Amino acid sequence: MVEKAAEPRISPVRKRFRRAAQVFTTPFAADDYLALLDWRLNTREATGVVVEKRMETEDAATIVIRPTHRWPGHQPGQYLRLGILLDGKRKWRAYSLTSDPEHPEGHVSVTIKRDTEGELSPFFVDEMEAGQTLYLGDVEGQFTLPDKLPGKMLMISAGSGITPIWALLRELERRQYDGEVLHLHGARTADDMIFGEALREMAERFGPYALHEHHSEDKGRVKTADLDDICPDWRDRDVFLSGPREMIDTFEEHWNVEGEADRLRTERFQPVIGEGGEDIGGGTVKFRVTDCEATCEPGISILVGGEQAGADLPFGCRMGICHTCVGRLAHGRVRDLRTGEIEGKEGEMVRTCVTAPDGDVEIEL
């Protein structure tokens, strides 16, 4: 199946109506017909309308969205998948939410920096206009503040990696954090920094917050070697790190070698999984549509096992985010390779890229 928007929150009454009306509309949904009257009556997928696009810097814009249905809520630091139509094709990207939870008008926002090589960010930054419709995915992500705030924190960001950090800092201020948070941010110049003005203002009014700007035009990129100068006690702090992939890799390595890796939280997707290594699950998979059988060693995902057996299976992110790879579990049970937990019941959709068979499994793919 393909990547899909979130299921909108609708009232139980409406849900019951929807199910009852399907007696008349089967095999289609009642909403398919209601949508002929007004597209907003379609509750099959969560959508939103762009109410404003605001340029933050020359190449970054905040897109403000009014969700069509009730917003499920989010925690600062989480991200949202956005779907748009580009030449008849639906495309998805995940962006960190930059809006405050419980916005008075119910708006949400993401802030996107143009990547000239990218496929979607130029569209969002340059072409997106108020009034356009977007598909809204699920709110996801673990890059959030703990319930009990640590006494000393260090936030490291670079470029557009500022966006989840921005959400976390605003949350710290809202929660009247009284510890100490040092923020090291790398940007090309002072003007090129997304939310630069707002963060400098925050540093003036919010005592616990100290901002250290590092302008790469003068000093080069932020390096791990700079840490000892900027934040001598970095080993004793809880760290939130968000930036380009290479930067995360080098900093993560630094913490692994010289610091305490479990005090470092990073905003990046998990490495590719399902290719063996973990001691989770193991068994056989029968693909009913493809008419193929595969044997999966422990740690091998259904997707990888199927591919090794020669099946041509759908996939997308291969890390459990996009739901492109799902198939209906017809028989047996599967385990999530990330948690080891049993995932899904017979008859439910399971993500083949992050699940392994636990015994004999049949799947409708």
Added chain:
Amino acid sequence: MSTETVQNPIHRLTKEQLDELADEFQKIHDEVFNDLGEHDAKYIHSIIELHRRLGAVSRIFLMASRYPPALVLGTIGLSAAKILENMEIGHNVLHGQWDWMNDPNIHSSTWDWDTASPAAAWKHSHNYVHHTFTQIVGKDKDVGYEIMRVDPKQKWYPFYLFQPLYNIVLMCFFEWGVALHDLNFEAIRKGEKSKKQLRDELKAIGLKARRQIVKDYIAFPLLSGSRKGFKRTFWANFTANIVRNLWSHAIIFCGHFPDQAFTFTEEDVKDETRGGWYVRQLVGAANIEGSPFFHVMSGNLGYQVEHHLYPDMPSSRYAEIAPRVKEICAKYDLPYNTGPFLQQWGMVQRTIARLAFPGGKPRPKPGPWREPDKQPEREERFSREEQPVPAFP
């Protein structure tokens, strides 16, 4: 050696020719797929919207089925809507022709159609079995659907004497025939299908059947007010289903069983190359000539040849690639099977009647495709003013 008068073209081409031909067919596929975009997306969205509007309006008319004009219009509209949904929308969406749009609501993995057969079983028996083993007698279960003898290579059983009769029953209740066919009785007999899978599939058919029956024969008739209205809507819906069944049966049987289409043995396709696969798809199918309206209402299966070459290509593109397919046929001296609807349909009925009895020979096959003779046009290389010799008189 078989007794066929025209040699099966699959054996005539050299390996190099087959490879070259495969590249030429692949090129057409790739060019179309690189060009798919908003224009195509608009087409399928508008057809789906048309189906929904037509269906909804027809059902509303039938609520007033007590009045004869509403009854007639409603029945016609509903028949057309069901045909449109099964042929141009359902069949093609389930083939994955629109998967490139990435729209989860118009996608082969999520679509279900307004017919008795559940989508998952259909995708296996049709997309996989039929479109992979096309016209290989013994492997393609669609050669006679395991209940009919439509090719002389099939062994004769006395049971087939009745096939002209039960074909008529099948015409009327085609959707149920298809649903049962998808179960794949051979696999069940041979024990290739687990009990659990069979049970699941039967359950899926049962559930689908219940929903379809409740909708057409209870729920909507109840909305028609009086007792008379109930009866009339009931029969109107029944009629619409029969009309749809007759039409889809006709179109589908005309796809592979007219005289021109070749069949193959497992021997024929041993070590088949990609080029061989293309040739088999090409000569194993037959087109139906018709107007653009005819093609939409038949799900563009009037372009059965193009559909078999490119099952995953949006059907709305078949008409535009047909001339290029013909060019390839002419170049490699291959047939391009086509004919008017009544001729093709008549051939199918004749075959069904003849092969009910033992024996039978393959029907004569058409030769290589040649562009129909065009009136040779005089080349107008010079405009009137520039003509070297002034016109006379």
